[in-house]
Amino acid sequence: MKKLIVIAIILSSCFTLAYSLYYLLMILQSESGMMSAVKPLPYEHSDRIVIISQEQGSFMMNDIQKGARDAAETNLMLIDFWGVYRSNVEELIKQLDIAIASKVSGIIVEGLDHPEFDRMVKKATAKGIPVITINSDAPSSLRKTYIGSDHYQEGILIGEHIAAELKGQGIVGVIRNMTTPTMDDMRLKGLGEVFSKYDGIQMVFAADDHEITQPNMQTYDILNHYPKVSAFIGLPTESGNSIVQAAHARSQTKQYQIFLFDDSPQTRLLLRNGQIQAGLSQHYEEMGSLSVNLMRRWLDAAKLPLNSSYFTKISVVTSASEKESALENHTQ
Incomplete structure (x- = not known):
């Protein structure tokens, strides 16, 4: 009787082991198939830039984002859009700090006449992250250039x-x-x-x-x-x-x-x-595309130095x- 019980336990263990090995093999095969089917993400190793706005969701930023998105696609760049929905200096400074900590390739941001803003631009510059101001300037900061209306x-x-x-x-x-x-x-x-x-x-x-x-x-x-x-x-x-x-x-x-x-x-x-x-x-879409194109120039070290400012068109409607x-x- 004891021999039968021992034999039954052995057979049960062998069956469990065989099933486990089979199941593991299926998983490995499945993962192997998934890995072979995965394609590299577009622009996976491209520069990543961020645009930070004081008026996220406004018609102005929607137009800026449209121009920037099209230019980023042309330049094979990854682009993110951050911002605050109401002008908030502290929140904008915080987002600048997060962008620097994220080690983005470049930052495009609406400029502020504020010492903390200047400090953040200096911090980004020290870490090799270029900052470009758009729509509103901060000429006393270490920003690389300004793009927007005069x-x-x-x-x-x-x-x-x-x-x-x-x-x-x-x-x-x-x-x-x-x-x-x-x-x-x-x-x-x-x-x-x-x-x-x-x-x-x-x-x-x-x-x-x-x-x-x-x-x-x-x-x-x-x-x-x-x-x-x-x-x-x-x-x-x-x-x-x-x-x-x-x-x-x-x-x-x-x-x-x-x-x-x-x-x-x-x-x-x-x-x-x-x-x-x-x-x-104000031709905001032009601001967006030009800012990304100039960021591309800076990152590629092409046709440098940049001008202090690039004024976009204005017209009476x-x-x-x-x-x-x-x-x-x-x-x-």
Whole structure:
């Protein structure tokens, strides 16, 4: 009886061992087949760059990303898009630090006039990671170059258009952007230079009060203190609707001329409806593609050094031109 039990245990053990060996062989064969079927990822050993934005999800960044993505594909580069959804200095600095720790090949980022930003660019440079600023600059940092609009020339261009529309006469209420003062300073410098040539044009601002920061509140404040205001210029992106509503709420009979520094979808709709007179196109897609192409040049050490800045196109978009464009698109 004992012999039968021993024989049964031995046979059972042999069967278990044989099954285990068979199962292991099948796994090895399966893995071998999978390995042979795996193909190298596209651009697996290519340079990896990251674009970090202060306004992730905005129409501006969507256009920048489109141009950058197309250029990255052409240059066989891997590209990631990071950013914050509301301007947040601390979060942007943190993402810069993470990008440096990730050992990316290059960083393209919206510049900040902030000592911590300069410190992070210096840290990246020390680790051999080039930093390029886009859309907004940080000229005091060790960034390699800046790609974007010349904000001073933006002020000149829209200022000349406003002066012509006002025929050299009028009070212009300026709606400021509290999150990007450096960019606004350059735009206001250009505006002021143009308006200084006209004795009949005066620039006015809302009270410098922390409770009066939103475009609609600034508009109300200007209307309260300057009832003879005839036009508004909005520096914050997509401020047009707030200015229009505030001005219309104050007076449904008086028509104010309204001008903006952007050509967002909201702005283009207001232009088509004749509620504002002109906007400014920044050509963001061009910024995105050019920034990636210049990063490729730097990484390849080709045609160096880079220029200090590469200014992209700016152009005035008027209500008439936008209506004409919309009509052409409708008839096609």
